Each structure stands twice: as structure tokens, then as C-alpha cells.
Amino acid sequence: MEVKPPPLRVTAAAPPPAREKLADAAYAALKASILEGLLPPGVETAEQAIADQLGMSRTPVHEAALRLQHEGMLQVLPRKGVRVLPLDPEDLRQTYEVLIALEGAAAALLAAQAHPAALAAMERATAEMGQALAAGDRAAWAAADDRFHRALVEGCGNPKLARLAATATDQAQRARALTAARRPEPVLSAEEHGAILAALRAGDSEAARAATARHRARASAEILSVLRG
Amino acid sequence: MEVKPPPLRVTAAAPPPAREKLADAAYAALKASILEGLLPPGVETAEQAIADQLGMSRTPVHEAALRLQHEGMLQVLPRKGVRVLPLDPEDLRQTYEVLIALEGAAAALLAAQAHPAALAAMERATAEMGQALAAGDRAAWAAADDRFHRALVEGCGNPKLARLAATATDQAQRARALTAARRPEPVLSAEEHGAILAALRAGDSEAARAATARHRARASAEILSVLRG
DNA sequence: CCATACCACCTTCCATACCAGTATCCCCAG
DNA sequence: CTGGGGATACTGGTATGGAAGGTGGTATGG
Numbered sequence: 001m002e003v004k005p006p007p008l009r010v011t012a013a014a015p016p017p018a019r020e021k022l023a024d025a026a027y028a029a030l031k032a033s034i035l036e037g038l039l040p041p042g043v044e045t046a047e048q049a050i051a052d053q054l055g056m057s058r059t060p061v062h063e064a065a066l067r068l069q070h071e072g073m074l075q076v077l078p079r080k081g082v083r084v085l086p087l088d089p090e091d092l093r094q095t096y097e098v099l100i101a102l103e104g105a106a107a108a109l110l111a112a113q114a115h116p117a118a119l120a121a122m123e124r125a126t127a128e129m130g131q132a133l134a135a136g137d138r139a140a141w142a143a144a145d146d147r148f149h150r151a152l153v154e155g156c157g158n159p160k161l162a163r164l165a166a167t168a169t170d171q172a173q174r175a176r177a178l179t180a181a182r183r184p185e186p187v188l189s190a191e192e193h194g195a196i197l198a199a200l201r202a203g204d205s206e207a208a209r210a211a212t213a214r215h216r217a218r219a220s221a222e223i224l225s226v227l228r229g
Numbered sequence: 230m231e232v233k234p235p236p237l238r239v240t241a242a243a244p245p246p247a248r249e250k251l252a253d254a255a256y257a258a259l260k261a262s263i264l265e266g267l268l269p270p271g272v273e274t275a276e277q278a279i280a281d282q283l284g285m286s287r288t289p290v291h292e293a294a295l296r297l298q299h300e301g302m303l304q305v306l307p308r309k310g311v312r313v314l315p316l317d318p319e320d321l322r323q324t325y326e327v328l329i330a331l332e333g334a335a336a337a338l339l340a341a342q343a344h345p346a347a348l349a350a351m352e353r354a355t356a357e358m359g360q361a362l363a364a365g366d367r368a369a370w371a372a373a374d375d376r377f378h379r380a381l382v383e384g385c386g387n388p389k390l391a392r393l394a395a396t397a398t399d400q401a402q403r404a405r406a407l408t409a410a411r412r413p414e415p416v417l418s419a420e421e422h423g424a425i426l427a428a429l430r431a432g433d434s435e436a437a438r439a440a441t442a443r444h445r446a447r448a449s450a451e452i453l454s455v456l457r458g
Numbered sequence: 459c460c461a462t463a464c465c466a467c468c469t470t471c472c473a474t475a476c477c478a479g480t481a482t483c484c485c486c487a488g
Numbered sequence: 489c490t491g492g493g494g495a496t497a498c499t500g501g502t503a504t505g506g507a508a509g510g511t512g513g514t515a516t517g518g
Contacts, residue, residue, distance in 0.1 A: 022472070046499065057473045062500080066292065070299070072389070079480050079499040094389040097334065101390065105330030160301070160323040161330065164393060250501070275469065286503045291470085308469040308510050 022056050026064035029054055034073050034084055035174055041086035050082070071167055073174075087175055089227050095171045096220035100213045102165040103149065106156035107208035111200045118155025119200060122148050126193040133187065138180060145186075146173070148193055152212070172223075179226045188218065251285050255293035258283055263302050263313055264403055270315035279311070300396055302403075316404055318456050324400045325449035329442045331394040332378065335385035336437035340429045347384025348429060351377050355422040362416065367409060374415075375402070377422055381441070401452075408455045417447065 030050070033039045051061045065082045068074045072091070076082045085091075110118060125148035132140035149169060153162040192215040199207035259279065262268045280290040294311045297303045301320065304312045314320075339347060354377035361369035375398070382394040421444040428436035 048499085058500085059472055059474090063292070063295065067295075067299075070296070076500075078501075079478095081499070091389075094387045097338065097387050098331070098390050098393060101330045101334030102327070104334075105326065109326065158323045158326050160320075161327050164327060252501085277469085287470090288502055288504090305470080307471080308508090310469070 021060070023060035023063040026050070026054055026056065026060045027067055030061075030064055030068055031073065031170070034068070035170065035177065037177060039084050041084050044077075044081040044083045046081045047076075072171060087178060087227060089224055092171070092175050092227065093220070093224060095168050096216060096224075099165065099168040099172060100216045100220070102161055102168065103153060103216060104209040104213045106153045106158070106161055106165065107196060107200065107212040108205040109156040109158065110152065111203050111205040111208040113157065115155050115157075118151050119197065121151040121155070122193070122197060122200075125151060126190060126197070129193070130190050133185065133190070141186065142176065142180070145189060152196075175223050175227065179223050182226045183222060189215070192218070250289065252289035252292040255279070255283055255285065255289045256296055259290075259293050259297055260302065260399070263297070264399065264406065266406060268313050270313050273306075273310045273312045275310045301400060316407060316456060318453055321401070321404050321456065322449070322453060324397050325445060325453075328394065328397040328401060329445045329449070331390055331397065332382060332445060333438040333442045335382045335387070335390055335394065336425060336429065336441040337434040338385040338387065339381065340432050340434040340437040342386065344384050344386075347380050348426065350380040350384070351422070351426060351429075354380060355419060355426070358422070359419050362414065362419070370415065371405065371409075374418060381425075404452050404456065408452050411455050412451060418444070421447070 030039075039045075047058050047061050047065060050065075051058045054061065062076075065074065065076050069076055069082075072085065072095075074082050074084050125144045128144035129141050129148070132138075132144055146169070150166070153165040156162070192211065195211040196208060196215060199211050259268075268274075276287050276290045276294060279294075280287045283290065291305075294303065294305050298305050298311075301314065301324075303314055306312055354373045357373035358370050358377070361367075361373055378398060379395070382391040385391070421440065424440040425437060425444060428440050
């Protein structure tokens with residue numbers, strides 16, 4: 001089945017008007033609820049119920065559910081409802097492998113160019129992580145860590161890569177939120193971030209990639225061991 | 230805005246039933262039409278018109294359009310229609326960087342494990358590429374090349390990575406289809422594939438990653454130079 | 459003849475209605 | 489009491505109509 005070329009009207013590129021849509025609101029609300037753990041894994045609920053809570057109809061909720069399904073956060077089961085996917089260790093392993101690939105590439109790209117602003121942001125985030133750790137504020141630590149990685153992928157000059165990495169990070173964040181209490185203090189992250197920064201400053205792409213990969217691989221192993229019990 | 234935990238009903242994991250939906254058909258039809266060039270870049274058309282051609286309503290077409298938009302093939306412009314995105318060289322560069330990262334990681338993973346079936350498939354594909362090239366059959370060559378890369382990412386043991394790589398490959402395929410006529414004979418690919426296979430057989434992850442990255446980087450540079458004129 | 463303002467059409471987005479399918483529960487038979 | 493069969497009700501997938509909004513065309517005034 002093919003779509004035949006309709007009456008042509010070639011246009012130049014145009015900036016997206018970006019009106020806020022209800023579907024976007026539903027997406028954000030659902031995602032936030034899942035990431036915060038308000039909707040624990042395994043929960044099943046009907047689209048209609050979600051629509052009622054959000055004060056909209058099923059249509060935008062359905063669209064949001066499909067998007068989240070695409071990202072692997074939930075599953076829409078016909079005649080069953082939408083189900084928040086449990087954190088499958090195997091799934092998480094795959095996600096971390098993707099994340100290692102993407103962030104490693106981002107680090108290599110960033111090392112190959114001068115980008116003082118990104119490096120500064122990453123240094124600031126690392127410093128804040130140290131402060132938060134000293135203060136025992138795990139939430140602040142996680143936020144600063146998130147800023148570090150976000151600055152890394154957003155500074156590499158590849159928005160597509162950054163977007164994919166952000167999606168994978170969202171998944172990993174879920175796992176970190178659920179295992180935070182059972183993991184030891186994240187004292188290693190700061191020095192690993194330091195190693196990444198050093199490689200970036202030196203402009204050594206391979207070292208930057210390797211340091212980033214090591215950092216994520218260690219975190220992955222740690223979380224997986226906790227998750228697997 | 231948050232979704233409060235509704236009446237819980239925790240269930241065990243279940244395999245997806247995977248009924249075929251009209252939305253999937255619309256997605257496939259649209260994507261094929263774009264990849265084949267039937268819907269050239271820049272074209273604007275209404276969702277209604279597509280729905281009419283496919284003999285369905287606007288709802289599944291809209292869903293398909295959103296999916297394609299997510300993949301970067303088109304753009305849904307409110308009150309304008311869906312627009313097939315032009316092949317922006319900058320965009321393609323980003324896509325290839327993602328592809329290099331993902332396929333490089335896949336090669337490294339594959340090298341670290343024994344997977345004779347995948348290697349055999351890749352060797353077969355490479356041989357078929359040689360035959361197609363000798364016969365002057367560009368289409369068969371492209372198909373065999375596609376099989377090579379598909380076997381690589383699907384053999385690495387990470388379906389998530391494979392899916393992302395497949396999406397990126399689709400984008401690259403569009404560019405290859407549009408520039409095929411203006412590019413030289415792809416004689417280098419076969420030996421580059423050979424280098425990748427050698428590294429995989431040797432179990433050398435780093436060499437496999439490097440060889441894969443080099444292969445894609447060369448193709449990327451070639452296509453981009455043609456595309457930029 | 460050109461510029462401007464108004465109007466009408468066409469678009470997506472959302473709400474609502476319909477449909478088909480299946481899981482569940484109840485009832486009856488053994 | 490237990491097992492099976494069927495009716496029922498609830499679900500998501502799809503269709504459709506209405507509303508909001510923007511664009512292009514046209515008409516009018518300078």
C-alpha cells in the first residue's frame with residue numbers, strides 16, 4: 001500500500017509554532033507520575049480513569065500512552081488497560097548499554113571540540129554533587145548528577161544524540177530512584193566525573209569515551225546487583 | 230499535575246498480543262512512501278487526504294504521523310498538514326553520528342561474545358554484496374548491505390540498541406536512495422566489512438568498534454559531500 | 459495600481475460515539 | 489462442591505463531528 005504523491009506544495013523550513021497541546025500535558029503528567037513512583041510498576045489502569053483525573057478526554061491520554069509505550073515505560077494492553085512496566089533487570093541492562101554508547105560518543109565528540117561553556121557547567125555540577133553529598137542531600141546530589149550528564153550530551157553538538165540519551169536517562173532514573181535507598185553512598189561518582197573532565201580538557205576523545213563508559217558501567221553494575229537482589 | 234495512584238491491580242509480566250492495527254498499516258505505508266521517494270521532501274499534505282487514500286479514518290493516520298515525526302521523517306504542522314522533512318545535511322550528520330555510536334557499540338558487544346550465526350549471516354551478506362556489485366545490481370547490493378548491518382545490531386544481544394539503530398538506519402537509507410545515482414561504485418564497503426568481520430572473529434572489541442565506526446564515517450562523509458553539492 | 463482589511467475555507471486537535479473482543483463472573487449441571 | 493459454558497460488562501481501537509485557529513484570497517479604499 002502506497003501513498004501517491006498528492007498535489008505538491010513545496011515549502012521552506014518553518015519553525016514549529018509549538019502550541020501547547022493537551023496530549024503534551026498528559027504525557028508530562030504520566031511520565032512524572034511514573035518517574036516519581038506514584039504509579040508503581042505493575043499497576044494497571046484504564047485510559048478513561050487517567051483522562052478523568054486529568055480532566056480531559058481519552059484521545060490525548062491515548063496519544064500520551066502510546067508515546068510512553070514507545071519509550072518503554074508502560075504498555076497498553078487492549079482490553080486490559082495501560083500497565084506500568086516493571087523494572088526488568090535485563091531491560092535495564094540494555095538501556096545502560098545504549099546509554100554507554102551514546103554518552104561515550106558524546107564525550108568523544110565534546111573532547112574533539114572546544115566548548116568552555118559545557119565544561120564549566122559540568123564542573124559546576126560536579127562541585128555541587130560534592131556539596132550535596134557532604135550535606136547528605138541525596139535528592140540534590142541526583143539533580144546535580146543529572147545536570148552533569150545533561151550538559152555532557154547537550155554540549156556535544158548533536159541534538160539528536162542528546163534526545164536519545166535523555167530518553168535512556170529517564171529510564172535509568174527510574175531505576176535509580178527505586179534503588180537509591182539500598183545503594184551505598186555514591187562517593188565514586190565525583191572522581192569519575194573528574195576523570196571525564198580531565199580527558200575532555202585534554203581533548204583526548206578516546207580517553208573521554210572510555211572514562212564515560214567506565215563511569216556508566218560501574219553505576220549500571222551497582223544498580224543491577226541491587227535490583228537482582 | 231500528577232496522576233494519583235488508582236485502584237491497584239498488580240499483575241505479572243505478559244507477552245504482548247501484537248494484534249495488527251490500522252495505525253501500524255498507516256505507519257508502514259507512509260514510511261515506505263517516504264523512503265521510496267514517492268513523497269518527496271518538502272511536500273505538504275493533509276492527514277485527511279492520506280486517510281482517504283488508505284481507506285481509513287484520520288485517527289490512525291494521525292498516530293502514524295506522530296510516530297514518523299518522532300523519528301524525524303516528517304513534521305506535523307498545526308493547521309498546515311504533515312510536511313515531509315527535507316534531507317538536511319546537518320540532520321544527516323547527526324544521524325550518522327548516532328549510528329556510528331550505536332553500531333560501534335554493537336560491534337564491540339558482538340566481539341565480546343561468541344555468536345557464529347550472526348557472523349555467518351554477515352559473511353553471507355558481504356559475499357552477496359560482491360556478487361551484486363559484479364552484476365551491476367545496485368538494488369541487490371543495497372539490500373545485502375542492509376542485511377549486513379541488520380545482522381550486526383541484531384546479533385549483539387541488545388534489542389533496544391538494535392531498534393534505535395534500525396531507526397537511524399532508516400533515515401540514512403533515505404539519503405542513500407536520493408544520492409545513489411551521484412555516488413561512485415561502493416567498492417570499498419566489501420573490504421571494510423571484511424575488516425569488521427576479522428575483528429569480530431578475533432574477539433577484539435575495540436578493533437571491531439573502530440572498524441565499524443570507520444566504515445560508517447566514510448559512508449557518511451561520502452554522502453554528505455554529495456548532498457552538500 | 460497598490461495596500462490593507464475582512465471573510466471564508468481548510469487544517470489540526472479534542473470530545474464523543476461506536477464497535478469488536480475478551481476477561482470475568484454467575485449460574486447451572488454433574 | 490466443582491467445573492464448564494455463556495452472558496455481561498468493560499476495555500482499547502476507530503470513526504466522526506465540532507471548535508479553535510491560521511492562511512490565502514478577495515474586495516475595497518486611497
